[in-house]
Amino acid sequence: MDEILGRVMTVAGSQMTVNLEGDYGHQGSLGIVAMIKVHSADREVVATISAVHCESNSLPERILIADLLGEIVSSGEGPLRFRRGVTHHPISGAPVVGATDADLTIIFAPPSHSNVRIGTLYHDASQPAFVLVNELLRSHFTVLGTTGSGKSCAVSLLLSAILADHPMAHVIVIDPHNEYTRAFGKAAEVINVDNLQLPFWLFDFEEAVGILVRGGTAQEQEAQAIILKDAITRARRPLRRREPRCGNPERGYADTVSGIRSGSFHLRGDG
Ligand SMILES: Nc1ncnc2c1ncn2[C@@H]1O[C@H](COP(=O)(O)OP(=O)(O)OP(=O)(O)O)[C@@H](O)[C@H]1O
Numbered sequence: 001m002d003e004i005l006g007r008v009m010t011v012a013g014s015q016m017t018v019n020l021e022g023d024y025g026h027q028g029s030l031g032i033v034a035m036i037k038v039h040s041a042d043r044e045v046v047a048t049i050s051a052v053h054c055e056s057n058s059l060p061e062r063i064l065i066a067d068l069l070g071e072i073v074s075s076g077e078g079p080l081r082f083r084r085g086v087t088h089h090p091i092s093g094a095p096v097v098g099a100t101d102a103d104l105t106i107i108f109a110p111p112s113h114s115n116v117r118i119g120t121l122y123h124d125a126s127q128p129a130f131v132l133v134n135e136l137l138r139s140h141f142t143v144l145g146t147t148g149s150g151k152s153c154a155v156s157l158l159l160s161a162i163l164a165d166h167p168m169a170h171v172i173v174i175d176p177h178n179e180y181t182r183a184f185g186k187a188a189e190v191i192n193v194d195n196l197q198l199p200f201w202l203f204d205f206e207e208a209v210g211i212l213v214r215g216g217t218a219q220e221q222e223a224q225a226i227i228l229k230d231a232i233t234r235a236r237r238p239l240r241r242r243e244p245r246c247g248n249p250e251r252g253y254a255d256t257v258s259g260i261r262s263g264s265f266h267l268r269g270d271g
């Protein structure tokens with residue numbers, strides 16, 4: 001039988017506090033992010049330790065604060081499985097034990113949905129860690145962490161894992177600090193200021209003058225600019241007749257900036 005680490009004191013919302021018994025508070029196995037479990041009704045409620053502290057009243061007490069994560073439930077005749085969220089909260093006084101390797105295997109079992117492996121668990125390197133690709137990409141997500149904590153490496157790893165598993169996927173990375181160019185090798189088509197090719201119709205008149213009118217005196221440049229303006233207007237006129245107008249009557253679709261290639265690079269999964 002699992003050794004009792006302590007007993008539930010309070011349960012509020014998604015957290016519970018546990019009064020530790022014995023010397024467990026000094027053991028590495030009860031550090032932050034370690035997992036504990038409590039039997040509740042016909043299931044095991046699993047929680048991760050988020051804080052450990054000592055309260056000194058008449059007798060010093062070591063207290064764990066744990067975030068309730070989910071439940072290990074049996075599905076009829078089928079195997080035990082883990083599901084997120086708690087439906088049966090533990091009661092005060094219930095014994096708390098550490099999660100076993102078998103529990104971790106159930107909790108971090110490879111999901112049945114589309115997934116990629118991105119590494120192993122921080123607190124148990126023998127357990128693989130997966131992300132659900134569709135769930136991840138279906139909505140917005142952010143990678144957060146302090147400076148130097150590994151955000152860029154995590155993003156590279158995540159994208160590489162997704163591309164390895166989905167060879168036909170296409171990813172556009174907007175990379176203003178040029179830190180991902182080397183991360184993807186031949187899988188990436190890198191577009192930067194040296195190789196970016198823009199069609200002339202993308203530029204407005206002032207930009208076209210800046211690029212094409214060169215040399216000569218100020219008067220000569222002014223004359224060239226007038227000729228250029230006339231030439232651009234004539235060149236664009238037939239295009240504007242063919243294409244539907246945008247909101248700005250002065251601009252047809254030919255002027256629309258597709259800009260997505262600007263300052264970005266494009267990853268091919270089959271590269
Ligand atoms: N899982 C990891 N284990 C060990 N070292 C790592 C891990 N992930 C990243 N590193 C190392 O940590 C350092 C910082 O990584 P990274 O550049 O990804 O951090 P960052 O959070 O993006 O930093 P910044 O906030 O400066 O952008 C690098 O030297 C990297 O090799």
Ligand SMILES: [Mg+2]
Nearest residue numbers: 150151152153
């Ligand atoms: Mg970074």
